[in-house]
Amino acid sequence: MQSTRIRRILAVLLAVAMLAAMSSLVGCGSSDDSESSDGGEAKTETIKIGIHTSLTGGLADYGFAAQKGIELAQSELDGFEVGNTTYKIELSLKDDKGEPAESPVVAQQLIDEGVVAVIGCLTSGSTNAAQPIYEQAGIPMISGSATRADLVPRTNFFRTCVGDNIQGKALADWCVELGFMKVAIMDDRGDYAVGLADVIEENLTAAGVEVSRESGQEGDTDFSAQVANIQNFGPDAVIFTGYHREAGLLFKQCREAGMTGVQFMGGDGIKSDEIVEEAGGAANVDGTLATIGGIPQDKMAGWDAFKTAFVADAGKDPGPYAETNHDALVAIVDAIKMGESADPADIIENLKKVEVMGVIGTFGFDENGEFKAMGDSAGLATIVRYKLEGGAWVAQ
Amino acid sequence: MTFEHIFRLTMSGLTVGMVYALIALGYTMVYGVLEFINFAHGEVFTIGGYIAITTLVWLGVDDGTPIGTKVGYFIIALSVSIVLTALLGWLIERIAYRPLRGASRIIPLLSAIGVSIFLQNAIILVWGPEAIVVPTSIIPDQFVTVFGVQIRLLAFVIIGSSVVLMAILTYIIKSTRIGKAMRATSQDMEAAEMMGIETNKTIAFTFIVGSSLAAIGGFLVAMYYGSLKFDTGFLYGLKAFTAAVLGGIGNIPGAVVGSLLLGLVENYGVGLKLGGLAWFFVVGLMLGLYVQMIRVPARRKKHIRDEVRTPEYEAQVVNVYRFPIPYALQTALAPRTDALLSVSARHALRLFAGNVFLASMAVLFFLNRDFQFATMWQHAISFAVLVLVLMFRPAGILGEHIEEKV
Incomplete structure (x- = not known):
């Protein structure tokens, strides 16, 4: 008797809870409609924008830069007006730890919260995993750092960084310029690293450079087999296409195995100050070369003001991709202004047409969602070269 | 190399x-x-x-x-x-x-x-x-x-x-x-x-x-x-x-x-070309042949009961191991008359199959001697070796020491 009664009470409670949840969801959805349907007088609307990034894990430094960049943009743009509507921007910050496996869960959370657009994801792997879910929900996503070549074209994906087909070619060209005849390319088996490595290999092979490919597992500590293979191959340069932690370990182990006079190179994933510590000191990685897509910082239209504001807010220099993430929010706001609508479908349509004036300069997106420099910025280089000198990255 | x-x-x-x-x-x-x-x-x-x-x-x-x-x-x-x-x-x-x-x-x-x-x-x-x-x-x-x-x-x-x-x-x-x-x-x-x-x-x-x-x-x-x-x-x-x-x-x-x-x-596994890895199979094959041809027959002969021990019978037990295809097959397919022989026959065929496997792997590897597994396969190869070893020795290489466990 007792137990059936308890069960009945529980069932009733559960039903009530479900009803409450449903009604609150419906309420959320309808409030926007009712507000936007009546024109005429001035009103305030709150739009929720999701930040889908990696705040913990190996890429926490990239995630922090992205978060601060976007928050700066929010403080600049909050309360923007379209027609007679004032929009308040609310950010919802979510962490996927840089792991593709966690990414769909985060995407679903953001969709359930009712975001109109998402800035992210941080990594190509996460983007690849989350994009179909956002696509199904019709939510636009703009990434400031997911560079893998085959992420475009998709119906709802845009990026404010330069894709890896361009970056890979730039790295290959750099090798050829430096006169390397044998190059070892190693990836970490992740989406971003393999994509970039494939592009580099393709371009190097086309240029007649001998290439050997190795793979390590992201999260591994020991790369001795790979180092032995690389050493046996005897390359002029070792390119690691993954992220800085594994890059640091690999370069350190290469040096320890006695590889001197070999040029270490990498993509935007290794261009972090943390690589110095991770490689066991500047001596192991000094002279390392890295590329990063985008307009050079000294040629960016709003770089100086952005840097000052960033330092004031975060207490340190802007990390990689802070400015592209900042401009992702600017682009979303511009798209809303253009269509006078904060509906996700309208934002997607208008993102294809906007011409954004951001920190990085004037830009838009081509029909595939790829970054396109426009206006004054159109002629500027889209790949920047960096060299690690005395423990700091110096633009070349 | x-x-x-x-x-x-x-x-x-x-x-x-x-x-x-x-x-x-x-x-x-x-x-x-x-x-x-x-x-x-x-x-x-x-x-x-x-x-x-x-x-x-x-x-x-x-x-x-x-x-x-x-x-x-x-x-x-x-x-x-x-x-x-x-x-x-x-x-x-x-x-x-x-x-x-x-x-x-x-x-x-x-x-x-x-x-x-x-x-x-x-x-x-x-x-x-x-x-x-x-x-x-x-x-x-x-x-x-x-x-x-x-x-x-x-x-x-x-x-x-x-x-x-x-x-x-x-x-x-x-x-x-x-x-x-x-x-x-x-x-x-x-x-x-x-x-x-x-x-x-x-x-x-x-x-x-x-x-x-x-x-x-x-x-x-x-x-x-x-x-x-x-x-x-x-x-x-x-x-x-x-x-x-x-x-x-x-x-x-x-x-x-x-x-x-x-x-x-x-x-x-990922550092050597197949030509180098083949030598491991050659060594394995030599060990396998030693076990099949010499060690096991010698042990089996001790199992023969004294009342049936004749030179012909001893030779038969040894031959089942040395020439498994004709002798062991014949014994294994024949109606079960002699327990020791029929057990030995099946054992010999198993050992023989193992050795054939090792030999064919060696040949396969030598034929593709310039191929090298990409380091991508590092963990997969380790796992394959584990499965291979456990297939032949379910208790592990040295076995679970049941009586001397620690």
Whole structure:
């Protein structure tokens, strides 16, 4: 008797809870409609924008830069007006730890919260995993750092960084310029690293450079087999296409195995100050070369003001991709202004047409969602070269 | 394929293998005594490394520290790490496993997985999710050049100290009172208890020894690679567990053999061309032929009962092994008249099939001698070898020592 009664009470409670949840969801959805349907007088609307990034894990430094960049943009743009509507921007910050496996869960959370657009994801792997879910929900996503070549074209994906087909070619060209005849390319088996490595290999092979490919597992500590293979191959340069932690370990182990006079190179994933510590000191990685897509910082239209504001807010220099993430929010706001609508479908349509004036300069997106420099910025280089000198990255 | 290349692969295989061995011993000892797998052991290893690094940083070792003081600091850090990690191992046993003793075998296993997740998160809480980096000034970075190959002195330290530790462990188990108690507990816990052995204390001691070894492993890995992450222990634990199974879980020499084999396979498998790997099959084939042609027939002859022992019958038993296709097939297909012969026939055919497999692999590898597995396949190859070994020897290379488990 007792137990059936308890069960009945529980069932009733559960039903009530479900009803409450449903009604609150419906309420959320309808409030926007009712507000936007009546024109005429001035009103305030709150739009929720999701930040889908990696705040913990190996890429926490990239995630922090992205978060601060976007928050700066929010403080600049909050309360923007379209027609007679004032929009308040609310950010919802979510962490996927840089792991593709966690990414769909985060995407679903953001969709359930009712975001109109998402800035992210941080990594190509996460983007690849989350994009179909956002696509199904019709939510636009703009990434400031997911560079893998085959992420475009998709119906709802845009990026404010330069894709890896361009970056890979730039790295290959750099090798050829430096006169390397044998190059070892190693990836970490992740989406971003393999994509970039494939592009580099393709371009190097086309240029007649001998290439050997190795793979390590992201999260591994020991790369001795790979180092032995690389050493046996005897390359002029070792390119690691993954992220800085594994890059640091690999370069350190290469040096320890006695590889001197070999040029270490990498993509935007290794261009972090943390690589110095991770490689066991500047001596192991000094002279390392890295590329990063985008307009050079000294040629960016709003770089100086952005840097000052960033330092004031975060207490340190802007990390990689802070400015592209900042401009992702600017682009979303511009798209809303253009269509006078904060509906996700309208934002997607208008993102294809906007011409954004951001920190990085004037830009838009081509029909595939790829970054396109426009206006004054159109002629500027889209790949920047960096060299690690005395423990700091110096633009070349 | 130069000699330097092979030597380099061997050295790194041995170094990695020895680290696996230090961890695998913890798995195998606990299995030997309790017949359950302590999945939290990988995290115990990570925490050992973290504690050692933190202590060193706290002591403030740097480049300027005189070498004598530096060695002293290392010993202090290692001791602190061993003591705290052993305490942790003891606590885990006391809190998570002892209350479940006597329950179904799956229950402590689940508890172990729970402890593993708990410890990973504890590391994140205490030290943060980012990798902890050992300050460069702390790491000893001397090199030696052997056969033209530059090798870190630390690699030799890892190999040497592992060998010494294993010798000490063997001595403890074979020749001390507590070792005797461990062996007795592993054979039959109830009987041991009735004989006046305090099994709870013995089991706690097993955990303490296993955790201390893991702490030393964690310290060595941190020094060798320069960084640790909260989930480093997961992969190492998995590999070490694999190695323990490969060598025969519950078997101490087996754990060492399995670890070295795994370390070497990981390096040779993706570092050598198939032409080089084929030699392993050639050696295997020679061993297999020796077993099939000489060793087993000689043993089988001893099984012949005296009343039927005739030179013709002996020759028949030997021929079943030496020429399995005609003789063994004939015997195996014939109506079952003679138990020894028909058992031998089937045994001979199995051995023969194994040797044919080895021979065809050798031929296959020699035919594709210039092909090399991409390093992408590193973990897959290790796993394939594990499956292969377990297919032929389900109990592992040295077998589960049921009577001498620990």
